[in-house]
Amino acid sequence: MNTKSQISSWQLFSLLLVSRLLTTITFMPVLNLNIGNTDYIVSTALGGVLSILFFIPAFIYIKKNRGITEITDSISKKVTKAIAVIYALFFLMYIFSTLTRINLFVSAVVFPQRSTAVFMVLSIAAACYAASHGLEALGRTGSVTLLFFILSFIVILFSLRERFDFNNLSPALYDGIKPLGVLIWGTIMSTVEPAALMIILPKVSGRLMKSFVVWIICFISVASLIFLFLMSTLGEAALLQLFPFHSMAVLSQFGVFERMDALLIGTWIMSAFVKSSFLILIIADLLSESIKKVKRSTLIVFMFLIISAVILIESKSLMLFKANLSLILNSVLFLLFVVAIPAALLIIDRFRNRGEKE
Amino acid sequence: MFDFIKNDIDNITDPLGEEEPKLPLFDSLQMNISYLKMQFGESFDILYKQIKLDGTDICFVMADGMCENILVVEQVVKPIVNEKNFPLKNEKMLEYISKNVVAGIDQTKAETLQDAMANVLSGLVVLFVDGVNYCECFGVQGFPKRSIEDAISDKEEKGAHEGFTESFKDNVALLRRRIRTPVLKCEIIETGRTSKTRVCVCYMSDRAKRETVDDIKSKIKNAKLDTVLGSGYLRPFLDSKRFSFFSALGTTERPDVACAEMAEGRVLIIVDGTPFALIAPYLFSENFQTMDDYNFRPFYTTLIRVLKFASFFIAVFLPGLYIAICTFHQEIVPVSMIYDLAIQESITPFPVMLETIFIHFVYEIVREAGLRMPKSVGQTVGIVGALVIGDAAVTAGLVAAPMLIVVALSAITSFVVPHLYQPVAFLRFVFMVIGGTFGIYGIVIGATVLLVNICAANPYGVPLLSPLAPFSPGAMRDNFIRTTWLRLGKRELKIDKMEK
Incomplete structure (x- = not known):
């Protein structure tokens, strides 16, 4: 992988945190009916803690200070090309998943009476433009976006303080242990950011281990906190909303401003934009690893066409939409790309090193 | 990507092609002077004064108006003409003149005709001596220039009242x-x-x-x-x-x-x-x-800095946000206010976006007209523009009064940060179109693209958005806030510390 441009570990931390928090706030409880609202708070906290077990390969990569493509390079250039392509496809799937939720959100909440096609295509074009500026620019944008994200949530949560009521919380494990387990599993399976970290690692400078640990702590604490606010503000009604965080923001009031949902949606779209740009950039870098003759800018244009086409087709196909949000599919992808492949590569590398020494 | 909007400076072609080779000076004075006359043509301001000095032909060449006449006469011509004891002729004579006769003046030697001409045009007096293949140039420049005055575009209340000049x-x-x-x-x-x-x-x-x-x-x-x-x-x-x-x-x-x-x-x-x-x-x-x-006290400076940043955001985003709120997001403003806005906007014949773009367009025309006019006429243009656009347009029901407030506010705030006027004026129009088409969400995407655009600029290895991104805590003491000189003076704030 091209290691010329470098970002600091804190900038990567910002990008990954924005990415993960976006996944948190775009959750849709209607996909998991018959689960008590307190279980969401518990599952976010517990899921976050348990996900550390699945991040062991990522910890080893950080400790070795070598990315996935660096490990594959030491095995064979052909393996690097193959791994680069399959990881590119994985991140492409992940972009589809992110943009599918955004598309649904835009069509259901933002422009319910208009076609969202133009908006989505222009947003994807803007994300591709941002990706074309490279990792350094995105790293800096990510840190500013995180600042906006946190500030806007502070404003929204502050404006909701009077509606906060613990009585709105249902008893924990009211529906048994199984639904909680499903939620915990879902939380873990939607945390695919370590895969991006293992790919981008050669381009990061600074104390990455510390940043990664802080990232885990921040995502668990911030996500749990906003879930606590959500559930104690909306109560069981939160579980009947398509996008409960939006419904929560609708209730907020700050000074003369009646509703703060525009602020939340703005933050939401900004985060989605940064996340998509980051993923597009990673895919372009991975593909340029395999297809050396094609320029990164050409790949980005090519990706714009593919992503736009898929999102537009998907918005008209319920089957594709459901497949994209399927827990089973996401679980398989998570286990494969965050755990299995990185772990297998580490094992192969270890055996090779031992063989060479002998 | 988007190569077509890049400043591809490297590909700018040289309009004159390869530079002509420089010609060495001739030994003959007549040939040198003929070449100069051929090059300068009929230009009245190039003066040639040929005299015989101790039997040798010499010629002074200068550009009228580019030299200080008193210096030319008193420091160059008179000492040379009055000198009686020239030891030798030609080359030794020129050497003697430069070292002994006019030694008190800046001098430079030119060995090519192009350099000699460049010196004439720079206000030096060039002395040619027959039989010598170089010339001496004496620095007696004295072209007309503006005296040092107060900076016109960077006015300060308590700073020095000196500005750069054209010299x-x-x-x-x-x-x-x-x-x-x-x-x-x-x-x-x-x-x-x-x-x-x-x-x-x-x-x-x-x-x-x-x-x-x-x-x-x-x-x-x-x-x-x-x-x-x-x-x-x-x-x-x-x-x-x-x-x-x-x-x-x-x-x-x-x-x-x-x-x-x-x-x-x-x-x-x-x-x-x-x-x-x-x-x-x-x-x-x-x-x-x-x-x-x-020069001001830190707490006041901090307040002014916050106002400036707020003004920048108002200047860029306010008209776009106004359009977006009136068109898509009426719910975020208080009910009483939205009723007032709706009443005002309902009496105008145009959609809010068109109305806002039109008024801003007219404002830019008035501003541009006032800028290029003589001061007194410029003020008249401004007053007529304000009266016609402001009062008459509202009275005629062509423009809503709240929209005029938005235009006035964004116009005034754009002058708070004068260095950014050009991008602000352009971006204001961009965000008006985005706000009217996609609402606040379009503005958010546009603002993020703008943020990426700023973050991507990395001239001479220093990120344009530093010390904010990448974050440099040491430099923040003189950024959004300004700390006292007791703290600012402790450590040097150098640009290379912001490189990351």
Whole structure:
């Protein structure tokens, strides 16, 4: 992988945190009916803690200070090309998943009476433009976006303080242990950011281990906190909303401003934009690893066409939409790309090193 | 990606092709003078005075109006004409003149006809002697110039009332008077094939990065331009190559600001004939700083800085947000206010977006007309514009009164940060169109694209958005806030500390 441009570990931390928090706030409880609202708070906290077990390969990569493509390079250039392509496809799937939720959100909440096609295509074009500026620019944008994200949530949560009521919380494990387990599993399976970290690692400078640990702590604490606010503000009604965080923001009031949902949606779209740009950039870098003759800018244009086409087709196909949000599919992808492949590569590398020494 | 909007400076072709080779001076005085007359043609201001001195033909050549006449007569012509004891002729005579007769004046030797002509045009008196294949040039320049006055575009309340002038030598003197140290270097580079404009690169050698200085010098030298009549000509060669709404070069008309920038490790580019110095590298946040900030007390400066940042956001986003709120997001403003807005907007015949764009368009026309007119006429244009557009348009029901407030507010706030007027005026229109088409969400995406655009600019290795991104805590004491000199003076704030 091209290691010329470098970002600091804190900038990567910002990008990954924005990415993960976006996944948190775009959750849709209607996909998991018959689960008590307190279980969401518990599952976010517990899921976050348990996900550390699945991040062991990522910890080893950080400790070795070598990315996935660096490990594959030491095995064979052909393996690097193959791994680069399959990881590119994985991140492409992940972009589809992110943009599918955004598309649904835009069509259901933002422009319910208009076609969202133009908006989505222009947003994807803007994300591709941002990706074309490279990792350094995105790293800096990510840190500013995180600042906006946190500030806007502070404003929204502050404006909701009077509606906060613990009585709105249902008893924990009211529906048994199984639904909680499903939620915990879902939380873990939607945390695919370590895969991006293992790919981008050669381009990061600074104390990455510390940043990664802080990232885990921040995502668990911030996500749990906003879930606590959500559930104690909306109560069981939160579980009947398509996008409960939006419904929560609708209730907020700050000074003369009646509703703060525009602020939340703005933050939401900004985060989605940064996340998509980051993923597009990673895919372009991975593909340029395999297809050396094609320029990164050409790949980005090519990706714009593919992503736009898929999102537009998907918005008209319920089957594709459901497949994209399927827990089973996401679980398989998570286990494969965050755990299995990185772990297998580490094992192969270890055996090779031992063989060479002998 | 988007190569078509990149400033592809490297591909600018040289309008005159390859430079002509320089011709050495002839031994014969007549041939030299004939060549000069052929080149200068019928120009009335090129004066030739040929005399016989101790039996040898000599000729003074000068450009009328470019020399100080008294100096020419008293310091050059009279001593030479009155000198009786020339030991030898021709070459030895010229050597004797330069070393003994007019030794008190700046002198330079020219060995080619092109150099001799360049010196004549620069205001030097050039002395040709028959039988000598070089000439002596005496520095008696004295062209008409503006005296040092208050900076017109960078006015300060408590700062110095001195601004740069068109003469770069005076400008350098203004810098030297403030920084009396040998580490202040001022190097001259000539650029512009025809104009031969002198560009002075000033920096403090113990603070500016050598690579940055060399990079700037090489960019100026390699600028393939026929004429350079202002610092703006060199700007695209020195700015970021990747398209950015915000320039990576600053400008100042004030010597005190220029010195402060050099003290932080920046490089100053002063173009002869321009009262503005370019500053490289420049940070986005510096657009919000003035010299008065350091003369006022810190708490007041902090307040002013916050106001400036707020003004920038109002100037860029307010009209777009107004359109977005009126068109898509009526729910976020209080009910009573939205009723008032709806009543006002309902009596106008145009959609809010068209109305806002139209009024801003008219405002820009009035501003531009007032700017180029004589001062008294300019004021009249402004008053007529304000009355016609403001009062009459509202009375006639063409424009809603709240919209006029928005226009006035965004116009006034855009002058709070004058260095950013150009991008602000352009972006305002962009966000008006986005706000009217996609609402606040479109504006958010547009703002994020703008943020990426600023974050991507990395001129001379210093990110444009630093010290915010990448975050540099040490530099934040003089950014959104300004701390007291007791703290600012403790540690040097240098530009290379922001490189990441």
